Amino acid sequence: MPPPIVVTTAFEARAACTAARNEGQRVGLVPTMGALHDGHVALVREAARHADFVVCSIFVNPTQFGPHEDLARYPRDLEGDVRKLEGVAVVFAPQVTAMYPVGDETRVDVGRLAEHLCGPFRPGHFAGVATVVTKLFAVVGPCTAVFGEKDFQQLAIVRRVATDLLLPVNVVGHPIVREADGLAMSSRNAYLTPVDRPKALALSRGLFEARRAFDDGERRAGVLRALVHTLVARVASSVDYVTVADAEALVPLADDATVTTRVVIAVACRVGTTRLLDNIVLA
Amino acid sequence: MPPPIVVTTAFEARAACTAARNEGQRVGLVPTMGALHDGHVALVREAARHADFVVCSIFVNPTQFGPHEDLARYPRDLEGDVRKLEGVAVVFAPQVTAMYPVGDETRVDVGRLAEHLCGPFRPGHFAGVATVVTKLFAVVGPCTAVFGEKDFQQLAIVRRVATDLLLPVNVVGHPIVREADGLAMSSRNAYLTPVDRPKALALSRGLFEARRAFDDGERRAGVLRALVHTLVARVASSVDYVTVADAEALVPLADDATVTTRVVIAVACRVGTTRLLDNIVLA
Numbered sequence: 001m002p003p004p005i006v007v008t009t010a011f012e013a014r015a016a017c018t019a020a021r022n023e024g025q026r027v028g029l030v031p032t033m034g035a036l037h038d039g040h041v042a043l044v045r046e047a048a049r050h051a052d053f054v055v056c057s058i059f060v061n062p063t064q065f066g067p068h069e070d071l072a073r074y075p076r077d078l079e080g081d082v083r084k085l086e087g088v089a090v091v092f093a094p095q096v097t098a099m100y101p102v103g104d105e106t107r108v109d110v111g112r113l114a115e116h117l118c119g120p121f122r123p124g125h126f127a128g129v130a131t132v133v134t135k136l137f138a139v140v141g142p143c144t145a146v147f148g149e150k151d152f153q154q155l156a157i158v159r160r161v162a163t164d165l166l167l168p169v170n171v172v173g174h175p176i177v178r179e180a181d182g183l184a185m186s187s188r189n190a191y192l193t194p195v196d197r198p199k200a201l202a203l204s205r206g207l208f209e210a211r212r213a214f215d216d217g218e219r220r221a222g223v224l225r226a227l228v229h230t231l232v233a234r235v236a237s238s239v240d241y242v243t244v245a246d247a248e249a250l251v252p253l254a255d256d257a258t259v260t261t262r263v264v265i266a267v268a269c270r271v272g273t274t275r276l277l278d279n280i281v282l283a
Numbered sequence: 284m285p286p287p288i289v290v291t292t293a294f295e296a297r298a299a300c301t302a303a304r305n306e307g308q309r310v311g312l313v314p315t316m317g318a319l320h321d322g323h324v325a326l327v328r329e330a331a332r333h334a335d336f337v338v339c340s341i342f343v344n345p346t347q348f349g350p351h352e353d354l355a356r357y358p359r360d361l362e363g364d365v366r367k368l369e370g371v372a373v374v375f376a377p378q379v380t381a382m383y384p385v386g387d388e389t390r391v392d393v394g395r396l397a398e399h400l401c402g403p404f405r406p407g408h409f410a411g412v413a414t415v416v417t418k419l420f421a422v423v424g425p426c427t428a429v430f431g432e433k434d435f436q437q438l439a440i441v442r443r444v445a446t447d448l449l450l451p452v453n454v455v456g457h458p459i460v461r462e463a464d465g466l467a468m469s470s471r472n473a474y475l476t477p478v479d480r481p482k483a484l485a486l487s488r489g490l491f492e493a494r495r496a497f498d499d500g501e502r503r504a505g506v507l508r509a510l511v512h513t514l515v516a517r518v519a520s521s522v523d524y525v526t527v528a529d530a531e532a533l534v535p536l537a538d539d540a541t542v543t544t545r546v547v548i549a550v551a552c553r554v555g556t557t558r559l560l561d562n563i564v565l566a
Contacts, residue, residue, distance in 0.1 A: 010449050014451060099449070100447070101446050101447060101449075103443070103446075104447045105393055105394030105395055105396055105443055105447060106391060106392065106393055106394065106413070106443060106444050106447035106448055107391075107392045107394070108389060108390075108391055108392075108448075109389065109390045109391075109392050109410075110388055110389055111388030111389065111390070112388055113388055127392075130389070131448075134448055135447075135448055135449045138448055138449045138450050138451070139449050160386070160388055160389060161389050163384050163386075163387075164383070164384060164387045164388060164389035164418075165389055165391075165414075165417055165418055165421055166293050166382070166384075166418045166421045166422050167421050168297060168421070
């Protein structure tokens with residue numbers, strides 16, 4: 001398999017994808033911010049199951065970072081990333097100006113799905129995500145796009161945007177890929193110090209405990225939530241949320257509610273200075 | 284030329300356009316709300332200059348109407364409309380649920396361009412326009428889309444959205460088509476009573492006077508504005524605005540400013556109960 005072609009302009013990316021489509025190939029897209037790990041590689045493999053011509057975008061999207069977030073220090077390693085992208089036809093690695101033309105004003109807003117979970121902690125984040133993903137879809141024109149379930153709310157929002165904007169793309173979620181010890185893979189794990197790294201296990205351990213309890217018949221939202229929260233609170237420098245929410249609408253369940261539909265338990269917390277996410281779906 | 288095929292689902296519209304594209308035809312789009320008049324017919328003719336396969340959408344888009352606006356009584360006549368659409372391959376006349384799927388949450392927001400002119404008088408209007416146009420583009424996939432310059436701000440916003448979202452569509456503006464006496468054609472002219480109709484001429488007369496003054500060398504924004512405002516205020520039941528604005532950014536010029544760039548003089552007022560728009564570009 002030849003190495004991917006790396007393009008930096010929307011024009012080149014669109015031309016390559018149009019050519020592939022005109023040859024009858026199905027185009028797949030894996031949008032990433034780079035700093036690729038085995039989780040991303042799994043997304044690429046999933047895309048290849050749905051598409052003949054896989055595009056991986058690598059773009060650290062400024063509009064999804066808040067003013068005090070880690071945009072500047074977000075890990076970047078294009079050369080290393082490209083080496084990991086076996087089976088990818090095109091790597092689309094645009095500059096900011098290629099994605100946000102001079103005078104840019106347009107944002108895609110996702111309404112209520114952005115109000116829950118990470119929404120209140122990251123104002124504007126999901127509008128930034130929805131906007132850049134809409135643009136990537138417009139450039140690449142994928143029939144399938146693959147997103148990781150680790151960013152559960154992002155996946156739900158991208159599905160909503162694709163449905164609502166009548167975009168002809170099948171949005172596919174891929175299960176969380178975990179390290180051997182359970183930690184959900186994330187580019188931000190690179191920030192974890194040797195002291196933080198073992199603490200970070202509390203997220204997956206708490207979620208696995210909640211799943212065990214659920215499998216044993218526990219349906220009280222507050223009890224399931226507390227199983228996760230107790231473990232996480234013990235190690236986290238701060239907890240943004242531990243929430244049991246409806247897996248479709250993302251509306252949180254009250255602690256005294258009973259789980260009757262498919263739910264997600266989602267965690268966001270800081271271990272040291274590193275913000276970590278994890279979640280588990282119970283159904 | 285065969286009469287247009289009328290389709291009501293995004294699926295059918297997309298299939299027809301994809302088939303045309305696959306045969307190497309260029310697809311053009313004229314988005315309308317129906318109640319077609321000679322202005323619309325001119326847009327269709329313009330689209331046919333850029334495209335081999337012209338689609339006309341007819342959709343009274345609820346999200347661009349405010350709660351106290353004329354959504355319910357907006358004129359509707361699909362059969363009559365279709366008869367006027369000679370040279371159109373497909374009429375896309377969707378139901379509301381075809382354009383706004385169950386659970387719809389997504390809006391395309393256009394930032395500062397929506398803050399001026401009609402924006403403050405029609406909160407949410409331009410987000411509704413930008414959203415539905417983005418959807419129509421997603422369904423039809425036009426290489427060219429034609430909009431009338433009568434809705435000058437709408438045209439500027441659609442251009443901005445297409446540029447910002449990296450949509451592969453050429454947005455073409457078509458000059459205002461006027462009745463013999465100067466009144467800008469509009470579906471809402473049908474609301475004008477016999478008493479209102481002659482009054483409505485004040486808009487175009489005022490704008491033509493301003494153009495004459497501009498052509499004679501007048502560059503004081505306030506003087507140009509007053510020429511229009513005086514005539515309009517005499518007949519209007521209310522004046523939303525008479526504004527001299529930069530033709531690109533739509534930022535209003537102060538009355539004591541001098542016109543040095545391309546500007547638009549835009550009017551919105553009510554004659555009787557009918558809200559009318561008109562504008563003229565000076566350069």
